[in-house]
Each structure stands twice: as structure tokens, then as C-alpha cells.
Amino acid sequence: MTETLLRVEDLHTRFDTDRGTVHAVDGVTFSVDRGEIVGLIGESGSGKSVTAQSILRLEDPGRITDGTIRFDGTELTTADEATLRRIRGNEISMVFQDPTETLNPVFSVGEQIAEAVRIHETDSRQRLLDFLGVPLFRNRSAWADARERAIELLEQMDIPNPESRSSAYPHEFSGGLRQRAVLAIALASDPALLVADEPTTALDTTTQADILRRIRALRDERGIGVLLISHDIGVIAQTCDRVVVVYGGQVMEAGPVDQVLTDPEHPYTRTLLDCSVRNRAPGERVRSVERTPVDSIGGHKGCPFADRCQHATSACRAGQIPTIELDAGHRAACVEAPLATDQPSPQRTERTVPDGGETNDRPGM
């Protein structure tokens, strides 16, 4: 039986800027079940990170003007700061593309993980002692336990020689090891949901594949839910159970990963697939989907993709675009869906679902 862990419904997040109001997230709906890995994919500026930031209101999340975000029974859009802080430290962990933002250069990696373990395990009494200035680890055994747990977490993240590595400093780690350390910190609190925003984008292909495999293993071992943000179809294909395709702050298509990637029904999804690295002829440069990122200033009337879509009709620019349920759990927001199969996009016939791999070129996303 599946159990919904996170449900984002009709989320609208805006930024007021000198150039006007950016409708960064413009009516996004999706959910993540316990034990499920859901991918969020789309080009640069499509609203992936702002969606993630809206969940815990991290960084500068903009203004949530409409919609709901329910996490395990709690409504987050109206939750107070104390509730959000409790959830951030315990139930939802976030990792980002750049591990140096999370790691503190002056503490050893082991200390930082142990600290995360400690924060999680500290009961309110200990919090009070902390508040009163009683030192971090009052006795050696608490420190030893947290340290042991830190080493265990490093080991779980496939960090070789975790014992000796735990006393190393972040600068002594490679990029891949640093990202593993950040994941170890994220997992120290035993979260129910992991939100990972482009966690492997900066890494080489082999390291990227290792880390993605680890994320899948964590899902299998601990039953955590994962929201994985990526611009890379290969990453999504090899890691996710379901995928949500976004463009211009709106969901274009969503469904089981194999269905959406082998049988895309939205022209935007087709465009993304056509630009994926696997569809390149040998030696051919990857085609850019678009040179400039989508501009969501003032929002979009009708479908945000209409101006770039070869199927577009006047209905696409007129206003409300219906979301069509194609199969159980597979939906597309398109006037033309389901697309006729006799109008394949150019490379469609040769397409295989990419399994990750040679994805170092960002295909313009």
C-alpha cells in the first residue's frame, strides 16, 4: 500500500522584481509517496529549485501566493518557523549541487556528521542544557556514540576507510566524497523525505552513477521518499520511479518514469528527450533546447510552451489548458494530448530511454 508523504497542490510562488512579478511556480501539483523517488525535470528557470525551496521555505523562497504543501499531515505553507525548523532538522533533509555550501571548512567531516547526529538525538532537556551553555558533548560516551554513528553513515555512503576519513577536513575530500559526506549529514537525522536539488550535476559520470545508486539503495533500505531535481533525463531515468516534467512554472506531464520517457505525450517532454545526449549522432554537439531560459515574468497566458511548440493552436494560447489523464497516474497538460503517434518527433523512432552515462554536457538546461 502506498502512503503519500508529500503532497504539493496548485502551488504558486512569486518573486517581485524590478522587471515585474516572476511567476516562478505557477500551479504545480505532484506528490511523493513513502519509499518512492520522484524526479522533477525541466530546463533552466522552469521553477524546479523554487518548488523545492517552497517546501521548507529555505533560502529566498519568494511569496507563496496560493496552494498547499502537506507533509505527513502538516500543512507547511502556513506552518510557523518553529514547526518548519523541527521538520527541517528531522523529517526532511535537503542536499544541493554544491556541497561546500553545506560543509564547514573548519571542522572535520566526522565532527560535522556527529554534530548532525547529536542535534537529531538531543532531547528537549539537552536543548535546554545547550541553551544554558553546557558543553556540546557532556560526557565521552555521548561523543563516542555520535562519532561511531558518523563513521557508520560514512560507510553507508560508500566512503572508503571511513574511520580515518572521518577526521579529515572537507578540503581533503574530492567533490564526490564531499557530496557523499553531505548526504551522510542529511541522513543523520533519519529523515522521511530527502529533497536533492541537482546533487550530482557537478560530478564526473562514474561518481554521479555511484551516488545515484546509493540514493536508490537508501530508498530500498530505509523506505525514504526522495524528490530528485535534475535537468538531466539520464539521471532521472536511472534513478526515479515517477517523473514530473515542468516548464514555465507549470507541470507539463507527469507519470511513471518508463511511461513518460518511452511514450511522452507532451510536446515539451518530446523536445527534452530529443535533446538528450543519447539521441545525438556520434560526434554531434548536443542541441540546445533553448538559448535563453524561459522567462516567467508576468506569468503565462495559456501554455508556457506554446511559442515553441509545433503542435500549437490558438486554443493553446487562449487560457486554461486541460490536464488529461492518459493512463493511471500519467497526465499531460496539453490541448493536443494524446499526441498522434503518426507524427513522431524527428528522432523518435530510434529513441531508447537513456540510462545516464555521458551526461557531462548540459543540454542547454
Ligand SMILES: Nc1ncnc2c1ncn2[C@@H]1O[C@H](COP(=O)(O)OP(=O)(O)OP(=O)(O)O)[C@@H](O)[C@H]1O
Ligand atoms: N530570488 C529570486 N528572485 C527573483 N527571481 C527568482 C529568484 N529565484 C528564482 N527566480 C526566478 O524564478 C524562476 C524559476 O527559477 P528556478 O531556480 O526554480 O529554476 P530551475 O528550474 O531550478 O532552474 P535551474 O535548472 O537553472 O536551476 C526563474 O525565472 C528565476 O529567474
Ligand code: NI
Ligand atoms: Ni535549480
